[in-house]
Amino acid sequence: MPYHTYPFELPPLPYAHAALHPYIDEETMRCHHDKHFQTYITNLNKTLEPYPKLQKLTLERLLTYSGILPYEAYVGIERNGGGVYNHGLFFEGLSKPSEEAHAPRGYLAALINRTFGDFDKFKECFGAAALDVFGSGWVCLGLTPLKRLKIYTLTNQETILKQGARPILIFDVWEHAYYLKYKNARAEYVEALWKVAKFPEMRFRAD
Ligand SMILES: [Fe+2]
Known part of the structure; x- marks a missing residue:
């Protein structure tokens, strides 16, 4: 997600919703990824709709430089862009309990x-x-x-x-x-x- 630009789309989970059982349950994953994460993406796109120049910037640049933007754009990017950035990292950073090393190497x-x-x-x-x-x-x-x-x-x-x-x-x-x-x-x-x-x-x- 850091290098994506407008319009943002929900990235599919790189594993099944139930794959993290029993540590994270399927219902939580469906609600968290498909609904909460989607809402941040929808609202980030709405925030950027009136700003064609900002639509060309990557998510990482938007978040790094949001402080110099008009207040409405700043607030929308901080809340929704931050939500997209953090959730993108979070879901990508999880994997099935049995398949990958879960310790740093x-x-x-x-x-x-x-x-x-x-x-x-x-x-x-x-x-x-x-x-x-x-x-x-x-x-x-x-x-x-x-x-x-x-x-x-x-x-x-x-x-x-x-x-x-x-x-x-x-x-x-x-x-x-x-x-x-x-x-x-x-x-x-x-x-x-x-x-x-x-x-x-x-x-x-x-x-
Ligand atoms: Fe979350």
């Missing part, structure tokens, strides 16, 4: 160990940050402009782009992401996400 693994101590300590910090998000939001592992790892907590549909960072792993901690199965037990949902979260290969050295 290669250089990313080394960087996590160097930054946090080891993978378990990183999960502890990331999980604590996820629980610390007050209200609706996200927790994101990102690469800072100085190429260091940092855990970001984001409210509503903020992204890490304005801080010059690039996302590596993101967890949705809005209640719509887990309430049907986990009710108010966000900690159980976050624990379950580790069984289906997928870490990307990092193809460059960060120092």
Whole structure:
């Protein structure tokens, strides 16, 4: 999604709605991906309809430079564009529990160990940050402009782009992401996400 331009379309899930069972249930995936994600896409397109020049910009550029736009465009892009960007990363970053390695590998693994101590300590910090998000939001592992790892907590549909960072792993901690199965037990949902979260290969050295 970062490099897509208007008109935006809902990307299909790269796995079946029921594929993440028992960690994320099919009903949640249908509601979250097909309805919530679709709504952000529909509303982002509506936001951009009156602005032909903005329609040529990628989602990443829109979010990076939204602060200099007219207020209505700014608000629409922050809320809906942020929702499209974050949800795109989130759904792409999950995979079937049995099919892929659900732990970082290669250089990313080394960087996590160097930054946090080891993978378990990183999960502890990331999980604590996820629980610390007050209200609706996200927790994101990102690469800072100085190429260091940092855990970001984001409210509503903020992204890490304005801080010059690039996302590596993101967890949705809005209640719509887990309430049907986990009710108010966000900690159980976050624990379950580790069984289906997928870490990307990092193809460059960060120092
Ligand atoms: Fe969501």
